[in-house]
Amino acid sequence: MKILHTSDWHIGKQLHKYDLSEDLELFFTWLIAYIKSENIDVLLVSGDIFDQANPSQAAYKQYYDLLKNLISLDCKIILTGGNHDSPTVLNAPAELLKAFDISVTGGATEELTDMFVTVEKNNEKLVVATIPFLKDRDIRKSAAGESYATKIEQIKSGLRTYFSNVNAHYDKNYTEEVFIVMGHLYVQGSELSESERDIQIGNQAGVEANMFGETPHYVALGHIHKPQVISQAQNIHYCGSPIPLSFSEKEDRKQINVITIENNSISKLDLVPVPKHRNLVTFEGSLQEVAHNLNAYSEKTTLTSLAEIIVTEENESLERRQAFEALINSQPNANIEIVKSRLIFKSMVRGASDAFAVGTDVADVTPMQMFEKKLELQTNLENTADLKNAFREILEELKL
Structure with a gap:
């Protein structure tokens, strides 16, 4: 059998x-x-x-x-x-x-x-x-x-x-x-x-x-x-x-x-x-590096490859934001579709929690992370452990 x-x-x-x-x-x-x-x-x-x-x-x-x-x-x-x-x-x-x-x-x-x-x-x-x-x-x-x-x-x-x-x-x-x-x-x-x-x-x-x-x-x-x-x-x-x-x-x-x-x-x-019919790929680096690697990607599978891109630049500027949006919207490679993207400016996230870096998609932050961040901002609270446990129970009841 x-x-x-x-x-x-x-x-x-x-x-x-x-x-x-x-x-x-x-x-x-x-x-x-x-x-x-x-x-x-x-x-x-x-x-x-x-x-x-x-x-x-x-x-x-x-x-x-x-x-x-x-x-x-x-x-x-x-x-x-x-x-x-x-x-x-x-x-x-x-x-x-x-x-x-x-x-x-x-x-x-x-x-x-x-x-x-x-x-x-x-x-x-x-x-x-x-x-x-x-x-x-x-x-x-x-x-x-x-x-x-x-x-x-x-x-x-x-x-x-x-x-x-x-x-x-x-x-x-x-x-x-x-x-x-x-x-x-x-x-x-x-x-x-x-x-x-x-x-x-x-x-x-x-x-x-x-x-x-x-x-x-x-x-x-x-x-x-x-x-x-x-x-x-x-x-x-x-x-x-x-x-x-x-x-x-x-x-x-x-x-x-x-x-x-x-x-x-x-x-x-x-x-x-199990046979593989689609690639999931991640491109990380500066705007220039990511754009180059996206264009150079040539692997073909039965289904279109799906990509997440994580662009990291030193300083924020309107020009860089516009270039980032243009890159995402242009879909520069017929073999790839960009489904997830993030733009991070190092100067704005130094000392900040990784979970809340500039450019983070809210979908990538869990409700628990969001609640813990809120508790960090409330400096006068003493029973944070109890509050976290209570919030966990709420999430379980809601199946979140």
Whole structure:
């Protein structure tokens, strides 16, 4: 039996207002061909199927077009929700999708047994715990007046207990079947990119890898976009997103993970590269240097390269600002589209916080950074730590 692990599709994603649907469509076309050619028996998607809780009509269409094409394959499909997904949105067609051998777990269910899926193919047996992104209410009971530190510790403890119960359910109800646990969360030690929305603000509630115990034969994680192994011994893997979703991911090698089961045990794990169809590139330097490098760029890919430019000049002047705007608006190279730009004057930012350098796009500053900057300006405050924790809780409630 062959199982394909992927995650973090983020259907509907825009990179600085640039639509990435073409990138995903090329990945989906390749994915379907790979499933056919390699006779994949099970497809696991570990959360963040959509980029927004309320997807656009175009995002819905891309999702259902993909499922329609997958249905024609002899492949069991298992989908779980991530922190970007709405459980209601994913679960709405779940009963209908069952008829096409597609299992969907948008949010945690009251009974663990409802999140266990069994697959039997080619004389092999597989049990999958389809654990989606776990919300606060799924893992603990909140109390009025509790401190932020107490809340974080309860979240960590709640996650450990939850996955311990998942293992106990397997031990009680199954015997020799290969056991895979799906999850969508931050595990300490994993490398982040700038495009992930933290499960808990600052990832304070990140858990240790040993939380999953020794029972699962493979842990198929989502949420982190950089593919990486968290524990070789325990077979805990993030497969990462299939396409770059931010400029911090431009050097990442995107992949899918393919697990092979033979004689009711995992015999092989293949890390299969996903074809690259678009470059994300960054140009930094003076206005003259950036303009030269933009014009000299010649690499061609299936899709137009997307660029961020960071221009740094010594002194501010109207002439330099106008030249910067002209450079951005001219789109000087047919192989590149500029989607992100920043102009920094050194003389104006000396001694200033990097997060608030002149020319910084407000979209690049987090709400937390903005709040901390405001607190710095209020010199008469003494309880800043409490205020920061309170603000973090507000951001969590608003999912910002």
